[in-house]
Amino acid sequence: MPRMSTKIAVDARISISYQHLRKSTVPKLLRVTHDFSAPGGFLEGVVIAMSNGADGKVMCNVKLDALPDHTFVFPGTTLKEEEGSSTSGSEDEAEEAEAEMIYMTITWIRSQVMVDTRNVNPSYPSEKAEFKLPNYLSASPAEYFLFFLPMDYIRDVVVPNINTHATSVSELWINVTFLEYMTWMALLMTMTAMVHIDKRDYWHKGSNPLFYPNINFSDYMDMDRFFKILKYHVFELFDAERKLADPLYQIRGFLSAFNETLSKALVPGKYLCIDESMNQWLGSGMPNVKKVPRKPHPIGQEFKTLADNHTYCILQLDTVSDKFLKEFDNEDRNLVATVKRLWKPWFRTGRTIIADSWFGSPEMTTKLLEQGLYSIMQVTKKAYWPRGKPAGESDVMRCLGSERGSFVSLAQRDEYGRVIFVCSYKDRKAKALISSCSTTTLCTRKDDRSAPPRPQVFEEYEVNKSSVDTNNNRRDDMISFHDVMKSYRWENRFLAFVFGIAEANAYSCFKI
Template sequence: MAKKRSLPDDSILEFLTKSDSEDEDFDADSEEDVSDCEEESAESTHLQNISASSSNDTSNEVEELATKRRKTTSKGIDWFSGDFTPKIHNFDSSSSGCKAALSASSPIRSFFEVFFSTDLVTLISEETNRFFEYTMEISSEVTVSRIKTWRYTTPEEIYSFLAITLLMPRVKKLSLHEYWTKDILMKTPIFGDLMTRDRYLSILRMLHFSDNRESNQGDRLFKIRPVVDHLRAAFKNNLVPFKNLCIDESLMLFKGRLFFKQFIPSKRSRFGIKTFVICDCETGFILDFVVYTGAKSDIVEQHADLGKSGDIVSTLMHTYLDKGHTLYVDNWYSSPALFCWLHDRATNACGTVRRSRRDMPRMEEKLKKGELRFRSSEKLLALKWCDKREVWMLSTCHSAGVIETTKKDRQTGVVTKKPECIVDYNRFMGAVDKADMMLSSIESVRKSLKWYKKFFFPLG
């Protein structure tokens, strides 16, 4: 077997000198922490000892240690082990809050009309009447006989229909017919006072939001497009958000047949229609949403470097860029490329991240519970912290420091400390889940094979 060629002493010294000079240039603008300085000092001393007595074995060790020192440098971003001082974009909260001219004394209907305006309800009324006419044209005599008692609806009647629908989850019964029962033990007179049972069921059957004669086959949300567009605009225009925002997925339960139905095991519903939602963390208000319909989802921005998840973030954040907001996202969205792009658009970002993401630094150390390691770049902090398992975080607005929490260790009684970025992430990231929890508590007993009707009611 051929022997490995060893480097001469002068070559080793030249290699070491070059390596050290490169490291000095690389970390010129950073202040390294004490532990990293000690590690590099020990490493440098060890390399000098090796250079004093070079041999086949020592030359291999030199190459191995030099390779180890370069492991934190990825192809796209230069990472170093020094302290990270974030450049936080400032946010002006003076204009944050509700834009609608409402007060505590305003009628309840005024709050509802902020989102379901007279224009939208009039459109629903017209499309419902038009759908009846369309049904009469294409239906058989048997079907026509079932709806021959139909009379044209009005916007005021649609408001009453929506009021009854919103009240039903608060007065839960086993079937729709029970809301109009005359049984003394079960009756709720308000439903009969607002609308008769047969009329409610008739409107529910004819309820429609678009004209079938102008069907757009390329738009998978055609059946409910006017409602979606109107509500997205209403959400954006009626609240100026506060500093902290979050983006997450929401799943509306639906088990019928639908091309873009999704299965997410971690969600409460598991099967349903998925939407990407951006929320204001302080109020829990939904600012915007994108319904997932496959490759034809309503994603406006296209950035080759950010990927599909980055395009969703750029679409939802389009109105809120360059204002100093702080965005919290989970590991499906987070990436160094996205966070750098947000930082360049004067937006702070923080979130969990997958260690395999492109341009993430390598941190191979095995950590014990409570320990952390981090790497820094010009704009980013990548942190690995061990709790019950290892958690990877990425942030442009946090340092690597730890802070005390309100929890204590059960065995020792010592106050638990966590990295600041993880504490803030846990605090602000749950706004979308809270919105889902509120919707799940007001589910009605309606069952419909029409997916657009099923999707419409939670929007109300």
């Protein structure tokens, strides 16, 4: 079905989905020949007149091809204009339409894939990551933790900004030094290991560890000083113009430095996984707060994240739901631009990207190949398949047998001769993948040897798909910084989120 159009004119060819037609008398008139409960259906027609409704909305008089003797009135926002139907379209619109159709013009052929393209083209060989901490065999857990944080940025930017901000608010403020800030972080780390509901207990030492810790924080920092550092903590000095242009300006620089530090902390292995992470938040004031019902912590700040499969370390984060213009936003649609920012440090390395159905599409597979990366991604059908995926008679889910263990694959070669294939497999439920590597050769499952064998591409996907989820669980399932850094300010919540990622990464690397 064509895209929604905001420039519909009289005599334009349009289509309208069954979803919107159900509110009219059309289903009653066509109940014999059409099933209006089926997903993805639509009817075509032509706009014969237009007017403004009482609420100011554009209303269109439409004649449907299936009912040429009837005229129906629909809101203009429910209609989609067919490509090329309007003579007023610009050359830019025509080029955009042509670009959108490129993924639909390539022929899919039903065939098995027996040769892994990574064996004949350059690819990254090792599945194991290389941790870059120089003395990691003898380093302490604290050194592991600090290795994942942008300490230079904290020393040169964050600490001076805290002092400037606090001085402008309180005349009695004594500047915090970098060493004192490190002590403050160390006390927070201790709080995650020894949990007490009343924070005042940390500044008392007793013989019974059930009631008092066996360490007295007063030996290192005054309690009032500790909480004032948290109170006055900022990443950037307040700037009304910057806030208007970018509501996330407070964390933008720190996040960039954090990503750079993560990318240098280790050399990732062969497989990288893309998924989402939630910075849980139930307060107010967070600019890009979202509700994602499928997540264990559904409300908060969502980040698209990239993780190494060998260590389960998160290596890159990118904000979502913010209108600030970022790298690649002018070149690709939002999701593709986001993913390109995540994998940018590993362009041309021949690694394999694993992703779920939120990211999977022929377009994404092609974009990855253009940057020298392979991919295995799940694809699902909501109202439609992603643009360019075989549909109709070539739908891999329709062609799939009913017995457990059956599979179907379709392959194509793009204009550069690169192989992309779609494979569906029936286990307890059917699933489809799109891939630019691996094969459809059957192999024994590592997780259940009694189950029917499955294609190699499914084995790779299932084994390597949970890297980000594992890191999220290690951060959320343990007592972490977000449990001890209580705050009404979302910036401090973000700081706890970053500390939690560094803690989970340190734990993951300490285990290998």
